[in-house]
Amino acid sequence: MIERVATCRCGQLRVACTGDPIRVSVCHCLECQKRSGSAFATQARWPEAQVEVIGTASLWSRAGDSGSLSTYRFCPACGATMAYVNEAMPGMIAVPVGAFADPKFPSPRFSVYEERKHAWVAVLGDDVDHQE
Known part of the structure; x- marks a missing residue:
């Protein structure tokens, strides 16, 4: 089975994901633009059971444009966002x-x-689903 490992910029925090992602998406909301520092953010989602967070993470939460709460895990050393969960997609990271x-x-x-x-x-x- 395929394993992909994401790392923060300093390498202290890693996220190991097993198998193929369930969903890969691009988000153009203003909060994702701020989070990524770009004009959009691209993220992949896996079931929680297929993800392991390795290292020390800090947490921060906020309500999104939809009103649902998102909780972010980021590296306390370099500040890179490494994973997040959203109430609207329970059980997914x-x-x-x-x-x-x-x-x-x-x-x-x-x-x-x-x-x-x-x-x-x-x-x-x-095959891209475009949503307003």
């Missing part, structure tokens, strides 16, 4: 795709909050 540093990572199949998408951004693919 999301990991930022960039933390895997793998250009061959599976492409997103969902693009959400597109009403907040920057005009110059295009999420391509015949």
